[in-house]
Amino acid sequence: MKKFKHILLKTLDVAALSVFEPIVRLCYGEDPRAQLRKIGKFILIPIVAFILFLGVWHVTASGIETKFGKMPTPGVTWEQTKVMVGQVFENRRSEKAFYVEQKTKAQEHETKAAQYAAAAELPKNASQKEAFLAESNAQAELAVNARSATFAGTPTIIYRVVHSLKTVFLGFMLATLIALPIGILCGLNPVFMAAASPIIQIFKPVSPVAWVPIAMILVGALYSGSSMQPAMLSSAIVVAMCSLWPTLTNTALGVASIDKDHLNVAKVLRLGWWTRLFKIVIPSSLPLIFAGLRISLGVGWMVLIAAELLVQNPGLGQFVWDRFQDNSAAAFGQIFVAIFIIGIIGFFLDRTMIILQRSVSFDAPAGA
Amino acid sequence: MPIIELNNVNKGFGPASNRSEVLADINLSIEENEFVAIVGFSGSGKSTLVNLLTGLEIPDTGTVTFEEKPVTGPHSDRGIVFQNYSLLPWLTVTGNVELAVKQVFPQMSKKERRDHVARYIEMVNLTPASWKRPKELSGGMRQRVSVARTLAMQPKLLLLDEPLGALDALTRAQLQDEILNIWDQEKKTVVLITNDVDEAVLMADRIIPLTPGPQATLGKEFRVDLQRPRDRTTLNFNPEFKKIRNTVTQYLMELNDEAKRLAPVKDLPLPDIHPIQFVA
Known part of the structure; x- marks a missing residue:
């Protein structure tokens, strides 16, 4: 106990x-x-x-009276929250109904296909037989189409949250993959740091919005895959461009400020370059690296909403924009709901990073 | 044949315009299985000397030779125990020792390595705490880990750079005994850097004072021929112990006085000026 x-x-x-x-x-x-x-x-x-x-x-x-009607009060916002939750369930119901319907359709087509195929077996002249077979194949194809059809309702808030999270993690991963190696090199080598410094200083303060057109144009020109929506990739790139800086600078600081005693240990043990990097340098800078990652994820989440709004990536940012276009008091209320959702998710992301950060902090007591 | 030898070693730091010569004309020769203590005031260049012995620093002039080969950098044959433990805080006791063992004996199998690490942790009586991290250990325990790590590398020469300086008197006494025990079992050559004359007399075969810096050099050496094992409880009444301790202390005090006397006078003559009297 x-x-x-x-x-x-x-x-x-x-x-x-x-x-x-x-x-x-x-x-x-x-x-x-x-x-x-x-x-x-x-x-x-x-x-x-x-x-x-x-x-x-x-x-x-x-x-406050606006062109969309009254500014939403907490009460209205709560009402809209319930409406949105209702939509989620409504959507789920129609989705289920849709698939049931598709299934019955497919079965109808299949039975018809079988009937035509059977009819084709009866001794008739060749052209009739061919016509029956063609009809059978057409029905079979319709059945397959009906089975593979996907439900295309309006995206619910749940879908949007998941999509936003996917996008932000993609961007965050990109940022980490770029920032960690460069940060480590900067921390290890003052010359490299001096060389990278002007580039970092110039691009660090650039507003996320400025990267949006560049990302869209580049994705349009270079990305021809289909595994991901171009809008998602553009948003992720914008997130990466803005969120890589805190990780980069913190990593560089962590690596550069490694305890001299620890380096002496490395020298006395005559650790090789890679062993020194992975056994001494990186572990000792992990707390600062994770502090950087935490700030990066926070920045990334903030930037994501703006990027989605502009790129029309079907996440929370686009939701805000859609509601704005809707020109109604109810939609205005839903923007407020979106604000709370964004805030609460941001809070949980930050908490997750705190926990990760603490678990790698060797200053903290055991078990932490 | 001496295991390590320093010949006319000089070492200084800083640019030519503002150079401070820390060590000057150091000559030292240590025989195998000897326990030598180097005693000096703080700031006299003890750490520079131990860095030269380790190979972390290279002399400006003169030579350091280990087993008749010049020292060009650190080597696992010369193990050092730092004053500030220098443990890696993200590794457990076992992890800290294991890192060194992995590096020095890469050919060991996993099981051999585990046994090897465990043996040295046992030697410093830390087996019950082997899974803990340095932050959870007391100063004495941390220094034990550091000793275990260095011993596990099986060096021929053990360099102890004021290893017990930061510990309380009781822990200190305990660790002194443990180090002596280990020295007795493992039969290693030990160089102990310390500022504690009692510790030097208790532990060493030979005591060599380091004169106060700058340009510190090794002074007259003292042999300690007390019977081993030396028992600290009766040692205080041993006339020979008292005699050596007093001679060494006296010698060090004289060195210090001399250094003060010889130090350049830094009195700046004050200009003969007076503040202007303002009358409001």
Whole structure:
């Protein structure tokens, strides 16, 4: 029991959720007054603050009249959330119905194909036989088509979230693949750093929006595959171009500031270049590298929404734009819902990176 | 035949315009299986000396020869234990030792290597903590890991660069005994760099003082012919121990006074000026 508590507290600590620590301690009856005081300070007050924020939002929004109608209040936003959830279920239902329908269609075609094939077997003249066979084949083909048809409803919010996540991870992977090796080289070699520095300095502050046309044109010119939508690839490239910098600079810093004692160990052990890199240099800079990756993913997620909006990649960014084009109060409300979804996903991405970062930090206590 | 020899070694740092000569005219010869202690004040260039012995530094003039071959860089035959442990914090105790073993004995099979690592961890009494990371260990335990790592490389010469300097007195005494035990079992040549005369007298066969820098050089050497094993509890009443300790201490104090006397006077003559009196 005590061990379980220890594990629970450790998990909260690793997940950077130590705010909830007093609740665990309270459940185990550990100094209830102190725990209650902590809960009040660090859990209740934030909740009150959020309610206050909702109040301010409500009051402000009610007074603003736009061409789409009233600015959405928290209530309207909540209504639209329910509408969107409803759409998800609705969509799932029609999808199911669609496939059932396709299946019956296919079966009808198949029976017809069989009938024609059977008719062709009866002794008739050759041209009739051929006509029956042709009809049978046509029916068989229709059946195959019916079976392979995919449901093409409007993308639901779930589809969009998944699509956005796929795109951001693709971009993030690209960024990491570029930033890590260059960052390590920069950290290892001052001359390389000096050479790369102007390039980094110039491209680092470029707005994501400026990369959008370049990415679209280049993808249009160079990408002819079909495994991925060009819009997704363009968005991922824009994400990569903007999110690789924090990883790059942090990696360079981590590698350059490696403890001299650790390098002495490498020298005394006479480690080869690769062994030194993988056994000393990279492990010792991992905490900083992961700090960089965390910032990169945050930047990438932010950039992604703008990129999707411009490139029309069917993720959350495009959703915001679609709703804007819809010109209705309900759509306006759904933009607000999208904002919350984007924020909450961003929060979870950040948490995931914190956990990863902590798991590689050798400064943290064991088990972390 | 000496195992390691330094001949007229000079070493300095910095550009020609602002050069500080740390070591000057060092001559040292250490025989196999000897336990030599080099005693000096802090800042006298002890670490530079040990870096020269290791091969981390190369002398400006003069030669360092190990087994009659010139030293051009570090080698696993000369194992060093650093003062600040220099453990890799992301590796466990076993991992730290294993890294060194892997490097020095690449031909070992996995099982041989595991046994080898375990043996040296056992030697420094760390088996129960072998899965821990350095952050979870006390200073004494960390230095034990460092000793195990160096011993596991099976060096012919063991260089100890103030290994116990950062430890409390009790841990220090304990580790001194452990090092002496290991030295006794493994029969290695040991060079101990220290600033503690008691430690030197307790452990070494020969004590060589390093004069205060800059341009530090080795002073008059003292033989310690106390019976081994030396028992620290009775040693304090041993007249010979007391005598050696006092002579060495006295010698070091004299060196220090002399250094102070010889140090260039840095008194800047003040110009004869007076502040202007402002009258409001």
